[in-house]
Amino acid sequence: MEQWITQELERTELGDTRRTKRLIKIVENLSAKPEASVPQASETWAQTKATYDFWDSPYIKPSMIRQGHIDATVERITQHSPLLSLSENICHFRILELLYSKRSRDSFLITNTRPIFF
Structure with a gap:
């Protein structure tokens, strides 16, 4: 597991901790193989399907993911003058x-x- 991905996304509020864990897994898979398609980057068919289901979920909005990134960025800024x-x-x-x-x-x-x- 990439530590920076977890640090960046662990505070993302998606309504359920399982969704946040799924987001982290998706980003890990895609960042490990940025040139690959989703099926190629995913380790199994179940992870491929979970990625597409995540993106299609009515409960997850892009703004929620952005907010998690914004919160992590603000946290990093506080450590520097x-x-x-x-x-x-x-x-x-x-x-x-x-x-x-x-x-x-x-x-x-x-x-x-x-x-x-x-």
């Missing part, structure tokens, strides 16, 4: 210097935004 983030846009890059406020875990301060054109 200044953070430089490069954000690509169609025409330019923006440099954002984000400083995490130690007083509030939910507040960020954008201290500098400069477009750089190439």
Whole structure:
């Protein structure tokens, strides 16, 4: 099991811990063989079917998975002081210097935004 996958996704709230475990297993399978199709990346037919069932589930929304990723990212940010983030846009890059406020875990301060054109 890839440790980074578990750390990134273990807090993802999908309504049932079994769904979160399934998400972790899917990501492990696909990241181990990124060039492979789902059946090729899955170890068994049951895992292949479980992957497709997971993606087709009415109980799982992409926003729920994104939120788990956002929560893990915020957790990582709290361990560092200044953070430089490069954000690509169609025409330019923006440099954002984000400083995490130690007083509030939910507040960020954008201290500098400069477009750089190439």
